Amino acid sequence: MINRRNFLTTVAVGTASAAALAACGTGSSTSGETGSAENPVNIDYTWWGNDDRAERTRKAIALFESKNPDIKVNGNFTDFAGYWQKRATEAAGGGLPDVMQWDLSYLRDYGQRNQLLDLGTVKINTDAFDKSLLPSGQIRGKTYGIPTSTNAFAVYYDPAKLASLGIAEPDGSWSYKEFNEFLTQVGSKSNGAIFGGTDYTGVWWMFNIWLRQNNIEAFTEDGKLGFTKDDMKKWWNTTAGLRGTPAIVSEERVTQLAPKSPFGSNVTATEVTWDNFMAGYLSDSGAKELKLVPVPSDDQDNLGLFLKPSMLMVASAKTKNKDAAARFIDFMVNDPEVGQIFKTSRGVPASKTQRDGTTFEGTDKLVVDYEKSIEKYLKDAPEPPIVGFGTLEASFKRISSDLNYGKVTIDGAADAWFKEAEDLIKQNA
Amino acid sequence: MTQSPTLSRRSTPSAPTLRKSKQRGADARAGYTFLLPWLLGFIALTVGPMISSLYLSFTNYNLFEPPKWIGLDNYTTLFQDERFLQSVGVTVSYVVFGTPLKLAAALAVAMLLNSKRKGQGFYRSAFYAPSLIGASVSIAIVWKAIFGDAGPVDQGLSFFGINLGGWVGNPSMTMPMFVLLTVWQFGAPMVIFLAGLKQIPADLYEAASMDGAGPVRKFFNITWPMLSPVIFFNLLMETIHAFQIFASAYIISNGEGGPAGSTLFYTLYLYLRGFSDFRMGYASAMAWLLVIVVGIITLIFFRTSKSWVHYSGDAK
Numbered sequence: 154m155i156n157r158r159n160f161l162t163t164v165a166v167g168t169a170s171a172a173a174l175a176a177c178g179t180g181s182s183t184s185g186e187t188g189s190a191e192n193p194v195n196i197d198y199t200w201w202g203n204d205d206r207a208e209r210t211r212k213a214i215a216l217f218e219s220k221n222p223d224i225k226v227n228g229n230f231t232d233f234a235g236y237w238q239k240r241a242t243e244a245a246g247g248g249l250p251d252v253m254q255w256d257l258s259y260l261r262d263y264g265q266r267n268q269l270l271d272l273g274t275v276k277i278n279t280d281a282f283d284k285s286l287l288p289s290g291q292i293r294g295k296t297y298g299i300p301t302s303t304n305a306f307a308v309y310y311d312p313a314k315l316a317s318l319g320i321a322e323p324d325g326s327w328s329y330k331e332f333n334e335f336l337t338q339v340g341s342k343s344n345g346a347i348f349g350g351t352d353y354t355g356v357w358w359m360f361n362i363w364l365r366q367n368n369i370e371a372f373t374e375d376g377k378l379g380f381t382k383d384d385m386k387k388w389w390n391t392t393a394g395l396r397g398t399p400a401i402v403s404e405e406r407v408t409q410l411a412p413k414s415p416f417g418s419n420v421t422a423t424e425v426t427w428d429n430f431m432a433g434y435l436s437d438s439g440a441k442e443l444k445l446v447p448v449p450s451d452d453q454d455n456l457g458l459f460l461k462p463s464m465l466m467v468a469s470a471k472t473k474n475k476d477a478a479a480r481f482i483d484f485m486v487n488d489p490e491v492g493q494i495f496k497t498s499r500g501v502p503a504s505k506t507q508r509d510g511t512t513f514e515g516t517d518k519l520v521v522d523y524e525k526s527i528e529k530y531l532k533d534a535p536e537p538p539i540v541g542f543g544t545l546e547a548s549f550k551r552i553s554s555d556l557n558y559g560k561v562t563i564d565g566a567a568d569a570w571f572k573e574a575e576d577l578i579k580q581n582a
Numbered sequence: 583m584t585q586s587p588t589l590s591r592r593s594t595p596s597a598p599t600l601r602k603s604k605q606r607g608a609d610a611r612a613g614y615t616f617l618l619p620w621l622l623g624f625i626a627l628t629v630g631p632m633i634s635s636l637y638l639s640f641t642n643y644n645l646f647e648p649p650k651w652i653g654l655d656n657y658t659t660l661f662q663d664e665r666f667l668q669s670v671g672v673t674v675s676y677v678v679f680g681t682p683l684k685l686a687a688a689l690a691v692a693m694l695l696n697s698k699r700k701g702q703g704f705y706r707s708a709f710y711a712p713s714l715i716g717a718s719v720s721i722a723i724v725w726k727a728i729f730g731d732a733g734p735v736d737q738g739l740s741f742f743g744i745n746l747g748g749w750v751g752n753p754s755m756t757m758p759m760f761v762l763l764t765v766w767q768f769g770a771p772m773v774i775f776l777a778g779l780k781q782i783p784a785d786l787y788e789a790a791s792m793d794g795a796g797p798v799r800k801f802f803n804i805t806w807p808m809l810s811p812v813i814f815f816n817l818l819m820e821t822i823h824a825f826q827i828f829a830s831a832y833i834i835s836n837g838e839g840g841p842a843g844s845t846l847f848y849t850l851y852l853y854l855r856g857f858s859d860f861r862m863g864y865a866s867a868m869a870w871l872l873v874i875v876v877g878i879i880t881l882i883f884f885r886t887s888k889s890w891v892h893y894s895g896d897a898k
Binding site for chain 1: 861
């Protein structure tokens with residue numbers, strides 16, 4: 154029989170022991186001071202990406218280790234979304250990995266807050282870099298990131314899918330109206346079996362490009378917003394007539410397919426995104442060939458395009474193995490053989506030595522040729538965006554998705570984003 | 583035990599008392615020594631972080647720079663935050679629908695498994711298994727695949743002519759999916775119910791049968807009141823547990839709380855605020871609000887329990 158006293162004691166003992174068990178975590182860490190072939194220095198390297206990139210990165214690491222037997226690199230990767238939450242947790246605990254692949258969106262958050270190593274204090278060769286590209290890895294005169302490669306925005310399309318629908322391949326000189334008509338055509342000719350594309354107004358960088366096409370700066374020099382609520386409404390209105398039609402894949406499908414993209418899953422015929430996604434899309438979709446053309450613009454003399462460092466290499470400010478970390482970064486950005494491994498899957502190599510040492514064929518050549526073809530339209534690379542930009546980009550994506558679910562109106566969406574943005578800017582002021 | 587000390591105390595009052603208190607002191611010391619590892623862990627890993635989180639909840643803290651004191655600002659802005667209100671709504675509906683259904687399933691299966699039949703051990707482990715692996719990440723991934731586009735659930739339903747598509751991307755189907763997931767993991771409360779059912783004397787049921795009571799009557803007049811302390815315990819624990827749902831929500835929604843915020847559970851939003859937006863002070867305020875609310879709910883449960891929970895030996 155159960156009586157009150159025994160019962161409550163049992164509960165108390167049970168809860169206490171459960172808490173004790175939970176408290177029994179274990180942790181260990183090792184650090185080597187000096188490295189030799191017998192007793193190598195260990196450094197951690199982490200990156201985001203898919204299986205394709207993981208395989209290439211492992212090859213690059215193996216190559217590095219064979220050339221530098223005194224250093225051992227422990228690789229580790231996740232997808233993009235999880236990547237930043239993991240870094241934040243590690244930064245809070247004071248234990249960021251020694252070397253990391255980095256994104257421009259988060260450079261200010263960590264660099265300005267002294268989490269990243271000033272790479273000007275270690276030996277990394279940047280002679281072969283285009284001088285206009287390096288500032289995008291710098292904040293207040295200190296170099297926190299070295300670009301591995303460059304990428305630019307483009308419209309991908311699958312020529313085989315278009316051919317099967319009897320639609321002519323686009324040449325990339327299109328206004329937004331023409332682009333929307335193209336998407337509609339794909340959706341209606343395939344009877345909804347293949348969607349035209351994903352809602353491109355949900356991509357922050359495409360919005361940024363549209364702002365540049367209209368000669369508006371996204372952020373002012375003092376870290377405020379350079380555009381108005383009306384600009385944002387106008388932007389989201391661009392595809393208002395396409396949402397819910399076969400021109401644009403439904404948000405429900407997009408969510409189901411995540412983490413793969415609708416384009417990589419062969420659900421859409423086009424995708425507006427960075428040109429270095431080629432390798433990933435090819436391996437995801439199994440397509441023979443994918444092609445690239447410039448993004449739409451209502452002013453064909455101003456495409457708003459720019460080369461962005463597609464990825465940066467950074468080191469933790471607290472790394473115990475500065476020299477080993479620097480040698481690994483130098484190797485990853487400069488070594489011609491690394492270029493051969495990655496081709497254009499990280500973007501077009503930023504260092505000339507790496508670019509010259511790499512042979513680009515087939516689809517890789519398409520990416521290089523694309524960047525060459527837009528050269529005359531290119532403007533300066535953007536400075537590292539404002540502190541908290543990663544959050545703004547994420548909420549832009551989330552609110553655009555709510556828009557596609559029909560959960561908010563365009564006015565409501567713009568209000569919601571501006572409220573968050575103003576709150577964030579005030580927080581970090 | 584009861585006799586001899588009383589006798590000795592009478593004959594020589596001072597010495598044994600001294601010996602006894604010495605003995606007591608030694609017992610206490612031994613007790614505290616054994617308790618020490620737990621106590622240290624409790625102070626360092628629970629009390630310490632709680633105090634610092636309480637402090638942080640009154641600050642603006644971005645993980646990298648020293649916290650800035652802002653008083654009650656975090657708490658007041660919470661109630662103007664639409665996503666916060668959304669997360670409260672999502673979590674409350676999960677607790678309200680998930681917990682009673684889970685307990686009902688647990689009790690029903692426990693009663694089935696309580697009767698003697700062949701292969702009983704196998705069934706007990708089979709039903710318990712999901713809750714053993716249930717907390718793991720792998721189950722959330724499997725669940726996502728089961729309820730995804732063209733997954734088994736989608737195909738099974740379309741066989742019957744119901745075309746809902748995948749549940750994962752449909753904002754109105756994600757909550758049923760999460761409720762099903764928690765109901766399926768009824769193993770832990772089931773085992774406790776089973777232990778409780780074993781404690782009910784069989785002669786009560788025999789006597790009731792003699793008086794001509796049917797199964798329904800037996801359930802409400804014997805099983806329910808006799809089991810009420812266990813029901814109370816399970817209800818309390820599962821409610822608290824349900825408020826803390828995190829891992830499955832994080833995995834199934836890719837850590838975003840989507841689609842359209844339909845899986846933005848309280849703890850997930852708390853985590854996103856802390857670790858995605860670097861708003862640790864805000865997240866701490868959310869955590870403390872959760873502690874307070876769960877505390878109040880527990881108190882209400884204890885207060886109302888007097889009217890329906892019966893302990894043996896209580897005067898009725």
